Amino acid sequence: AACSSYRLRDALHPLWQSELSVSGGTRQSPINIHWRDSVYDPHLKPLKIHYDPATCLYIWNNGYSFQVEFDDTTDKSVIMGGPLENHYRLKQFHFHWGAINEWGSEHMVDSKVYPAELHLVHWNPVTSTSFEDAIMENNGLVVIGVFLKLGAHHAGLQKLVDALPAVKHKDAIVEFDVFDPSCLMPSCPDYWTYDGSLTTPPLTESVTWIIKKTPIEVDQNQLEEFRMLLFTSAGEEEKRMVDNFRPLQPLMNRTVRSSFR
Numbered sequence: 024a025a026c027s028s029y030r031l032r033d034a035l036h037p038l039w040q041s042e043l044s045v046s047g048g049t050r051q052s053p054i055n056i057h058w059r060d061s062v063y064d065p066h067l068k069p070l071k072i073h074y075d076p077a078t079c080l081y082i083w084n085n086g087y088s089f090q091v092e093f094d095d096t097t098d099k100s101v102i103m104g105g106p107l108e109n110h111y112r113l114k115q116f117h118f119h120w121g122a123i124n125e126w127g128s129e130h131m132v133d134s135k136v137y138p139a140e141l142h143l144v145h146w147n148p149v150t151s152t153s154f155e156d157a158i159m160e161n162n163g164l165v166v167i168g169v170f171l172k173l174g175a176h177h178a179g180l181q182k183l184v185d186a187l188p189a190v191k192h193k194d195a196i197v198e199f200d201v202f203d204p205s206c207l208m209p210s211c212p213d214y215w216t217y218d219g220s221l222t223t224p225p226l227t228e229s230v231t232w233i234i235k236k237t238p239i240e241v242d243q244n245q246l247e248e249f250r251m252l253l254f255t256s257a258g259e260e261e262k263r264m265v266d267n268f269r270p271l272q273p274l275m276n277r278t279v280r281s282s283f284r
């Protein structure tokens with residue numbers, strides 16, 4: 024019943040009216056990860072991350088989240104290992120968050136919700152010639168999800184937070200150079216992985232998800248800076264950018280694998 028009400032609410036939500044475009048979806052995201060149902064896979068390798076801070080280009084407000092874009096014309100910022108057959112190039116990262124600390128993440132772990140979730144989006148340059156192509160390819164994309172929890176100040180994130188006032192409105196863009204997103208990774212190597220989809224239209228089922236088990240800590244002021252962004256363009260009636268997460272989707276015939284016992 025819960026999932027059907029989610030899907031009803033999901034389909035009615037203004038952002039996902041186009042949900043019908045994948046109404047036959049069998050591998051939609053996000054999901055609630057039931058820890059005990061995840062299956063340890065000894066063949067899963069450690070995830071290898073090599074990001075070159077010089078590939079960072081700019082930060083912008085796309086009307087749904089704020090996004091940091093990277094130069095993906097070379098293999099300078101890549102991930103490999105883990106469940107992956109080859110390397111994937113970093114294209115962008117963005118966040119999802121709530122109006123208050125009680126919710127905000129897209130994925131959940133045993134129904135535990137976090138105040139925010141980071142998504143690092145990568146594409147497969149071996150099977151696709153561009154990010155745009157990879158979106159339509161089965162397993163063309165890899166998104167690493169990192170939970171954010173309320174706690175200590177995150178010094179690495181602060182550089183990003185300090186740039187947010189410059190991208191307050193939809194379509195605002197500001198140069199953002201030399202940022203290493205590795206600083207947003209928890210040191211714990213453990214992750215879950217499953218086959219899923221984009222969590223915004225076109226909702227295509229082209230994503231290998233890698234969800235880190237351990238959250239990173241950020242402080243209240245940093246979360247509140249996220250919540251001062253706007254969905255709306257300059258001159259429009261202001262709508263605060265909050266609750267930009269998709270409701271849970273049914274697991275259907277999928278198994279979540281874990282890299283740890």
Ligand SMILES: COc1ccc(C[C@H]2SC(=O)NC2=O)c(OC)c1
Nearest residue numbers: 142144158164166221222223224225
């Ligand atoms: C047209 O192609 C798109 C559109 C949207 C997103 C972003 C979505 S997907 C995710 O994980 N979170 C989000 O907000 C995307 O990302 C790969 C690719």
Ligand SMILES: [Zn+2]
Nearest residue numbers: 117119142222
């Ligand atoms: Zn996302």
